[in-house]
Amino acid sequence: MLEEGLPRPNIDMAGATRLADEVFGVTGAVRELGSQQDRNFLVASRQGDVLLKVSNRAFGRAEIEAQNAVMRHVRAAGIDVPVPLPSQTGDLISTVEIDGEPHHVRLLSFVAGTPLIDRDRLTPSDVAALGDLTGRTSLALAGITHEGLERRDLQWDLRSGEDVVRSLADSVPDEARRARVLDALAAVTAMLDDLRDALPVQTVHGDLTDDNVVMRVERGACILSGIIDFGDAMTSWRVAEVAVACTAALHREPDDPLVALPLVRAFDRHVALTDGELRALWPLVVLRGAVLVVSGLQQVAIDPGNDYAAEALEREWSVFASAASLPFDVAERAVRLALDRPAAPFNAPPAVVPAVGDTTAALVDLGWSSDDLREGDWLEGDGTAAEARAASAAAPDDGVAITRFGEGRLTRATATGLRPPVNVGLGVDVHSDGPVAFRAPIGGEIARTADGHLAVVSNGVALVVAGLESSPLPGTTVAPGEPIGTCAGLATVWATTPTAADGPHKRFVTRALFRGLRSRYADPTALLSSSVDVESADDIGATDEATLARRARSYSPVQGHYFEDPPRIERGWREHLIDVDGRHYLDMVNNVTVLGHGHPAVARAAERQWRLLNTNSRFHYSAVAELSERLLETLPTGAFDAVLLVNSGTEAVDLALRLARAFSGRPDVACVAESYHGWSLAADAVSTSTSDNPRAGETRPSWVHVLDAPNAYRGRHRGTAAGAAYARDAISRLGDWAASGTPIGTFIAEPRNGNAGGIAVPPGYLGAVYDAVRAGGGVVVSDEVQVGYGRQGEVFWGFEEHAVVPDIVTMAKAMGDGHPIGAVITRGEIVDALADQGTVFSSAGGSTLSARIGVTVLDVLLEEDLPGNARRVGELLRSGLIALAEQHPLIGAVHGRGLYLGVELVRDPVTREPADTETRIVCDRLRDLGVIEQPTGDRGNVLKVKPPMCFSAASAAFFLRALDIALAELE
Template identity: 45%
Template sequence: MPEPRHGGLARPEVTAAEAAEVAARRWGLVGEVRELGSQQDRNYLIATSDGARVLKFANAETRRAELEAQSAALERLALAGLRVPATVPSLSGADVESVDVAGGTLLVRVLEYVEGATLLESGGFGADDARLIGDTAGRIAAALSDFAHPGTERVSQWDSRAAAAVVDELLPHVSDAGQRAAIASAREAAARRLEAVAPELPVQVIHADVTGDNVVRTPGGDAGVIDFGDLQQGWRVAELAAACAGILIEDAADLCGLMLETVSAFSARLRLTDAELTALWPLVVLRTAVLVVSSAEQRELDGDNDYAEARAAAEWRSFRRASGWDADELEALISAAARGAGDSARASVELRRMLPAALTPTPVDLSVLSPELDAGAWLEAGTEERILRAAAGRSGAATTRWGEYRLTRARPRAPRGSAKTLATGVELVLPAGTELSAPFAGSVHTEDGGLALHGEQVSLRLEGAAAAADGPVEAGARLAVAAGGSDERHLAIVRVQLATVPGIHPPFFVTPLADAAWRRICPDPSALLGVDAAVAAPDADALLARRDASFAPVQEHYYARPPQIERGWREHLIDTTAQVYVDGVNNVATLGHSHPRLVEAAARQWALLNTNSRFHYAAATELSERLAELAPAGLDAVFLVNSGSEAVDLALRLAFTATGRSRILAAREAYHGWTIGSDAVSTSLGDNPRALESRPDWVELIEAPNPLRGRHRGPDAGAAYLADLDAQLEGLGAEGRAALAGVILEPIFGNGGGVLLPDGYLAGVYDRVRALGGVCIADEVQLGYGRLGRHFWGFEQQGAVPDIITVAKAMGNGQPLGAVITTQEIAAAFAAEGSFFSSAGGSPVSSRIGLAVLDVLREEGLQENARLVGEAFKAALEGLATRHPSIGAVHGLGLYLGVELVTDRASFEPATRLADAVCEALLEEGCVVQPTGDHKNVLKLKPPLCITAESARFVTGCLDRVLTELGA
């Protein structure tokens, strides 16, 4: 047997012309020649008049015995009924020819071409494909169970027995330090789990690569198998491990569920031992790690290998998935799938009541929607037990709910899906000494902290209860006693969990990875309790379908498959599976989500009065006074409205009436709102691709003063843009200039991702407009209210003072509330159009919330937090730019930041597709970030002002990982 060699090999340097010559001379095959992808060999498809053939040039290190073993295995599998390529003899009758080509001697052979598309090429990978892979792998392993050939006695990088050594040897080829550390950690954990069972694993010849790349769906619908280049002796379970690792490369919604389908289909063909089931998941992790390190080495050896290059990102994603999933959970799921979890026989078992008839526990809500968990109570230690004991104290007994995603188990700043929030059983709070009856006949076994009752079709585990006796027990007989309570009421806590799969001990809390599988494995125990304690599985996809059916689809939603967000707290958003995301985009919730002061203010005012602003009440007056105090001197007349769009619309009308004129200057690439007026001055192509062609005549567009992407670039571009404006105004003529009512600008390109205007530009524009008799509108809807840290208003950064300020979003922290702040003179001129009121704008509830927002901003120092955290956040993002060439620029101030992604920094070509991919990947990391700008290539980062430095660092770290994974 040759010495072990774990490294990769560069492909033979054989051209298509050389391949055509060899095919004609040695096999008499003539036809069009096309190269096929390969990791270490060189393969060509020959399209002859008699059908397609595959000409395979083996790597120079390949032994003839290995190729002969493959031919023999193909014959064995064909006899077993599998569709595999047959070996085509050469003109001399040999299966393998030795050919002088490419400056050396190579072993060459020809195989039949298996017609059809591989499952990877077919698209839309689903459960049928996963089962086909598992079934095919099982059939191959069964057919080769007693196959032997000297050519299979080799050790390669694809031998799972050497996987840990392969990772160690090839890891230095991975260039990114973070990736190396992640691989090393996963390798150590997987090898440790594998070590205990490795000596018990059966060895045989395996294909070692039955994946979506190598399973072909033939025109007749059967499965064909190709590429036997990895045929070797190895652990039998490694055949399934390779198939499962291949599933993780796919792009599908429920990868875990698909992988379990593969396990189930394989197990129907070949029953694995307990040791093999334990070994499977660590082998999957090691397989994905080997894929990554091997690919990294191969790209160094063979720089023009497009096949290896294209696979690299997908292989890294498969490793990230495998290493990120909980190993204990996966081991239980795999065992259940292999043993037929939840089949009809086990599902039909009759369960009897376990509790005394006089004792019915009260179900306690610990879900994302639970009012008991408001105001951040879900983060407090001991919350679960406190709520449970309080409920039991009131009613005598209490129970948690089965199938519930518990908010109390949520984890901030963690990858999506990593928090174990799904309860597979219930916890009962009972009087100590309560007797529990057997809900079915079985055998009792005492365990640490409790007992297990094993029946023919189902098992029951109780923790916190003492068994009456070990051994057989009849249904309804005395089973156990609740152990002594630890509080003054002598209440005991008993964990209850059913399982339909013998031989496994399911975790009590699991991740959302395999909801449906866990509900089969650990069924609803409500029948044991005498009360419905079950919670249905959340279905965000079904709700999305309902939304699209009734909520006009033009009202877009974030993400291709968005999580269902039902709670927020500070800078966190929480979905219905109790997974927590750092909210990186919500400048509406400026104080953070669910602030208790706002909840209290709204509830109190609702209890008193809510009406329209024509009535006389204190709140609207107090809010108007506070806003006037915050505005520059002279801007002391306030209009209260519902939204930013309404505020901008009103500001435009104020400009028209105050000047008696009809034209407005507005910048390209800006967004101001959706009403007719505010939309008229909006030109953001990202929001409306037809914006430039649909502007009304009364809007005069000026060049976007973008110092990074615009006509004039650099920090001193302001003078050039102002010169352009002078020329444009001159071109309007005296009549056009006389019709100018004013200008509306964002003091920073908010919708462009926080791009700062050139120094002096805004003040220069204001001077020119005022010289012509117009008024100046500062759109602060996105920027104002302390978000910039060093400045309360955006125009302060430019050293300019407007005549009209529009503000919304942050004013109400999500409550519909906006304002226009202007001079008494401009406000009085509006009387020419009659009186003004907004039915809900400035209502008592909205005004009280607006006042509370201002109070909290001041008392909690949120503007200063925006400065401190924002400056550190921006510096960290700029640090990422030194490592990721896709970051063209980092924009903004305070907590209004933007990361502009480009295809290359020289051309500054927008990387729109990359930005979308980054945002989708960040969601999986636990961050909500969205693209903005005309090209949708700027990652907008405008989180609640209460965001902590820790959460900002979390977002930066996630972005670093995602860009690394995407090779950007």
């Protein structure tokens, strides 16, 4: 059968229509669905869609009966699958003649959904979902046996997969491809020879791939809704089920076969893979790919009209090529690590004589913790120049600097990237200012690798060196300590297993691939020098889940963190956050770090002031006066004359409320819904956002009164007249409160609702409400903690947008570029009202350090024209987001201005139903794509867009590209 092939039954849609009517009494429009060896027809009958399946003539009745039994068994396990429907004579299997040959025909219920293969890209969660479904199916099938499942003569039974490839290899017309398939086959056979009898056997679906799984999209999430086509159900190796499923991930990401790991992990949660299965898994993935290649080409040769098979040919080759690109030992280690069952890494034996002898050596740090990489110099060019500078600084006099094995180098990462960087050192570099003699650290034979490098190969390790001159000839045997060449400035060294010595050897790989490659690569540092301490390469740059666990144990979880599985961020530069693997993420949420991360001017000012003095503001020094004067200069002339310095926005709001109460003599405060002002007792009381405090309505004290959020997009009043309408409502309620004996003494609001997503307060609202509050004897507070300090571009303070002047202004966040500093600015008469209650004091507020940093931030803000940058780049962002809204209906509105924007996602543009689930999915996907983004707003459906104000046009373009990808995957 293998050599003859399995041409599909010769029946067209007219014949299928006739069969459906005559045998099953079903009529309706008929459409053919794809199949490699059977014929499948969808019949849209009045009773609903059904599937007419004409099985290949090669399959006997017992096999068809077994398929029916398997489907019923899986359906009973709660998984949606087809089930057989009776013919007009009550039979579940009917036999008809086609071209004079008997063929079995069935009518099956139709499992609705879109084939998973139609999804352009599978996210990690999609891949994991396929693994979960595969695991549940395998678990269900473990309990069924049937004579029709035993030793079916199928091409797809991986127990006979090697025979299939051998017999059909000539179907591959390209000689290079054929040779590659046969080489892979030899490796598979060598690996499986010791494993075959140890692999558990059970009933399997046999083809659980994206062709045979259907999905639906619910609120942006891809839900795998069912399994179709049980034509390959059989008894086979259990692990074959997951090996086959892995191929669905590979053809979409052929350059990264490790994308299949979430699938294996999810499968293993249901069906724990044995040690033998872990060893056999990747060889079987490769074997499945090879079978797909040869079978597909043969099928097209014998059935030229089979478009389904023809269209799959290149996809099937990419599956094979991707799987075969990963050595079995590397794949096995990567899988074991993913399952928390790691195998011991390869480690090099100790040197007999260190390769650089008595030459003094020092490690050079090129990772996140490096002090020798400064001010983003690692992003210059290809990073080589920065590496050389750092190595020169680290190297001892007349010595060498050695890079760290397994380190995620900043110098080999990029500022933006949709994929993790290829920056983890698989070898180490040896930097020197002059010639350095290398000696053989171990005895062995000299060889040349596939990429032309020198190798000293012993029984226990191979030392590979690139960049040596005057090396011995290949075939020469060297003893420990014998010269093997001279390094004239830079050499790269790998320590690998003797079997992998021939190479080629990559200098850099991804972190995920590095972990797998530890099966064959070791740290060569100890072979090079005895004067440096070797660190564990398996710790350097690791995600460090232990740190997250320590945080959870000691740092109260009530303080929260972004993401369920957060990257460990330890460094930043400008608008980028950098994790311990050196990956740069675009920071879209840090309105605190207004100048950008790691600004050298702030670092210098902080260091110098620390060396001079740091004490509280009750001492006399110039910085506190300078900062206060500079702050007043940013505000309307003559409107304010008193600055009070604190250490946070919460403290600023708390103090502002106390000042307003003292001056007005009234305890009652009016605020607006969906706002956030802080976490202290008073600031939380006037914070109405349920996203920050779900019990805000229950815990609100009687002295707090809430006005409707003046939201012209989704509130009670909409459109251009919304401001006046909301103002009328507010003034009416102010009057009601006064009449009931609780006149408002303080009105607090942001001039743009930051926590809700940068949503505009509509024109006319603030002016009218300010006038009404003041007319009633109250005080108005503009909370500028989030939206002030030039972030909106056109105005320095948010209230300026409304042509109003408040009585009190609160600010923080941007003031210190991440250092804790805040301020309350008002008039002297308001401050004087609090004088009889004692002086105001904040230990860190206005300290010498805080004040000096505050002045420096203002200097840089203006010198670098960051408000102007916020205006220019903000407009690029806003325009780009509006263009994305035209392509993606999920974007309901783009709020904000400058670099304080909000992208509101809705499920329906008319009802504006909040797309909260989709927003979380988008944020998680953006993290995969190199962007840190978070939801905001009471409905959790607005994307924060408030990056550092140094945000560049290039970063804006990258964000828009990543968001476009994330949104497209939801549609």
